[in-house]
Amino acid sequence: LTNFDLSSIPVKRDMIEAEKVAHVQLQNPLEHALLVLTKTGYNAVPVLDLNGRFCGIISKSDIVEAMFGIEQIEVDKLYENTVEDVMHSDVPTVSEHDTLEKALHVLIDHSFACVLNQDDEMIGIYTRREILKQFRNEFYE
Amino acid sequence: LTNFDLSSIPVKRDMIEAEKVAHVQLQNPLEHALLVLTKTGYNAVPVLDLNGRFCGIISKSDIVEAMFGIEQIEVDKLYENTVEDVMHSDVPTVSEHDTLEKALHVLIDHSFACVLNQDDEMIGIYTRREILKQFRNEFYE
Numbered sequence A, B: 001l002t003n004f005d006l007s008s009i010p011v012k013r014d015m016i017e018a019e020k021v022a023h024v025q026l027q028n029p030l031e032h033a034l035l036v037l038t039k040t041g042y043n044a045v046p047v048l049d050l051n052g053r054f055c056g057i058i059s060k061s062d063i064v065e066a067m068f069g070i071e072q073i074e075v076d077k078l079y080e081n082t083v084e085d086v087m088h089s090d091v092p093t094v095s096e097h098d099t100l101e102k103a104l105h106v107l108i109d110h111s112f113a114c115v116l117n118q119d120d121e122m123i124g125i126y127t128r129r130e131i132l133k134q135f136r137n138e139f140y141e
């Protein structure tokens, strides 16, 4: 039995703070983005502009698919294209005042959600791992 | 308020059944595995042997990293190496008789878990998306 009220828990409490979030910039070449993703081990990371504002998300898949030419894999495309060319900007985000109730809905279809302040700056991310830990703590601790 | 008893819900009830699970074989060249991952859009899929037995998991990252040579990206490695060369076999799985209680613990650190029968054959996978949907249905429907 539990009376876990997700609408009373702010995402800010348990989000991964911006300083700990790996990210890339709009103008980075894809080769740099692939390096960041490979070194950090993440499949996708946020894309920010020079003011720290959220612009979208770029994934390893986006970059790998950009390498596929008509007949073969074309590595040169990694140097010719930038993050901005292949990222996705129509992704759901949560605001700094949202709660786990909103996060749960977004995380059903997305593995993480960027947390934005009123100036659209990314202040952190909320992940599936984090919300699953909250459920585990609620049910088993 | 909820009396959601995860230990009473079998993973088999909501798992993705084997026929719907994209997978690759031990002996496939990496180039085939990369194609499967790119076409299906998944970041990682199970690896089976010719008898449908679970052998491990292979991810896009494993393949991309295998392409990195000392100085540059070497596409030939995709043809020279097989799934078996780069997959991970020490991954946690759940058994066909396990419940959501066990699945929740595994899914905190892994985005999906293969469901195995007593012969080690993969009969399905249980994903974070599925368990999050169960929580949403419990709390909001």
Ligand SMILES: Nc1ncnc2c1ncn2[C@@H]1O[C@@H]2COP(=O)(O)O[C@H]3[C@@H](O)[C@H](n4cnc5c(N)ncnc54)O[C@@H]3COP(=O)(O)O[C@H]2[C@H]1O
Pocket: A016, A020, A021, A022, A023, A040, A041, A042, A043, A044, A045, A046, A111, A112, A125, A127, A128, A129, A130, B043, B108, B109, B110, B111
């Ligand atoms: N270096 C590492 N160490 C330990 N475990 C690792 C790991 N990299 C990945 N994982 C595990 O794999 C899950 C999926 O990672 P993925 O990179 O696809 O998907 C990640 C990634 O796209 C993003 N993400 C997570 N942490 C991040 C960070 N610090 N910076 C940037 N993006 C992050 O959020 C998604 C969901 O993350 P979540 O933690 O729920 O789920 C993670 C985590 O359980």
Ligand SMILES: Nc1ncnc2c1ncn2[C@@H]1O[C@@H]2COP(=O)(O)O[C@H]3[C@@H](O)[C@H](n4cnc5c(N)ncnc54)O[C@@H]3COP(=O)(O)O[C@H]2[C@H]1O
Pocket: A043, A108, A109, A110, A111, B016, B020, B021, B022, B023, B040, B041, B042, B043, B044, B045, B046, B111, B112, B125, B127, B128, B129, B130
């Ligand atoms: N084609 C698609 N259509 C709609 N949404 C998609 C999608 N591909 C990915 N997603 C979304 O992205 C999440 C992470 O996918 P990923 O491929 O990293 O990680 C996936 C993938 O590695 C594996 N997986 C899921 N379904 C699979 C299937 N039918 N066959 C093989 N592997 C599967 O389980 C992981 C977790 O899946 P989960 O559903 O929890 O979470 C998925 C899902 O919410």
